[in-house]
Amino acid sequence: MLAFHSDAHSLALPPGHRFPQSKYRLLREHFEREPGLLRMQPAPAAAEDELLLAHTPDYVAAVLSGTLSAAQQREIGFPWSPSMAERSRRSVGASIAAARAALAEGVAANMAGGTHHAYADKGSGYCVFNDVAVAARLMQVAWARQHRHLLGVLVIDLDVHQGNGTAAIFRDDDSVFTFSMHGEKNFPFRKEPGDLDVGLPDGCGDAEYLAALDEALATVWRRCQPGLAFYLAGADPHEGDRLGRLKLTHAGLAERDRRVLTALRERGIPVALSMAGGYGHDLSTTVAAQVSTLKLAADSWAAIARGTG
Template sequence: MLAFHSDAHSLALPPGHRFPQSKYRLLREHFERAPGLLRMQPAPAATEGELALAHTPDYVDAVLHGHLSAAEQREIGFPWSESMAERSRRSVGASIAAARAALEEGVAANMAGGTHHAYADKGSGYCVFNDVAVAARLMQAEWARSHRQLLRVLVIDLDVHQGNGTASIFRDDDTVFTFSMHGARNFPFRKEASDLDVDLPDGCGDAEYLDRLDQAMAEVWRRFKPGLAFYLAGADPHEGDRLGRLKLSYDGLARRDLRVLDALAERRIPVALSMAGGYGRDLATTVAVQVSTLNLAAQSWALWATARGTG
């Protein structure tokens, strides 16, 4: 399975900053020690024109050329630097590349991404550009040119925080269905309206979570028939997460991933994964959750490959 990484470009963060940027390097290094599971490639940088498919030109210019105000940088949570801008472009480029690969091969991944708090005109919550929104719009444009058909896109956002930026960007777009399942009392405290929102109580565990997911996915299939899906497979619903407030076990998260991947494979819907959030008290636990997600995605890709070879 193809997987794209962008951890070569670091953020200049002060000591004690809550954003665990080293998890992306640790995730890549794990799979470098397990060759054959993933075909890992460095992410390309998204162009200004690609970013402008989901973001205002003024905001794109401010990020790329260092014109963000101090208040805008505080809302994002990162100080501006050339490396921050380049990292953000490549995180979007990873989702673009993963989406193209998914349309060809069934399943592919961005080993970071899931920056769903970024709006069209601003960043927020450690999210600079909205990688899924840009990639979705670009895939629709490329699909229309090559197939002369509409590509309908499903966003399955299972990060513990609501995908408010994604919901805002696609608010009036009936070609994209946004589904977010998240902690009701968690950030962002003012939610946007997704096409389908599932709010979870603090302390929600495996049984309740998976039951709510089953109900929500059944509603998604009743209401929408996509040609491409993006899956934000956040590790932050895990019981050991500092910011999550939910109580999912490692096994519960694996069952979550299997439910999503199996449902998409059954319907032959290509999927591009993003790792999204994860802020474990023990960073190794967060990395282990995301290793599991990528392992399960690679298994799903193998089933697609078998079907292509015998179909």
């Protein structure tokens, strides 16, 4: 399975910053020690005209030129630097590449991404550009040129935080169905209505979570027949996450991924994964959850390749 990484471009963060950027390097290094499952490639940088498919010209220019205001940088949570801008472009580029690969092969992954708090005109919550929104728009443009009709897109967002930026970008777009299942009382505290939102109580465990997921997916399949899916497989619903407030075990997260990937494979829907959030008290728990997600995605890719999907 193709998987695209962008961790070579680091953030210039001050000491004690809460964003765990090392998790992306640790994830890549795990699969370098365990070759054969992933065909890992460095992510290309998204072009400016590609970013403009989902973001306003003024905002894109401010990020790329380094003219974000102090207030804009505070809302994003990162100080601006050339490496911050380059990392953000490559995180989007990874989702673009994964989406293209998914349409060709069935399953592919961005080993970072899932920056769903970024709006068209601003960043927020450690999200600069909205990688899924840009990739979805670009795939639709390319699909329309080749097939003369619009590609329907599904966003399955199972990060513990609601995908507010994604919901806002696609609010009036019937061609993109946004589904988010998240902690109801967690950030963002003002939710943006998507096509399907499922808010969960603090302390929600495996059984309650999986039951809610099954019910929600049944609703999705009644309302949506997409040609491409983006799956934000956040590790932050895990019980060991310092920001998540839910209580999923590793087994519960794996079953979540298995159910989503199986449902997509059975329906013949290509899927591009993003790793989204994960802020473990012990970062190794976050990396372990993301390793599991990528292994299950690789299994799904292999089943498609064998013709047994």
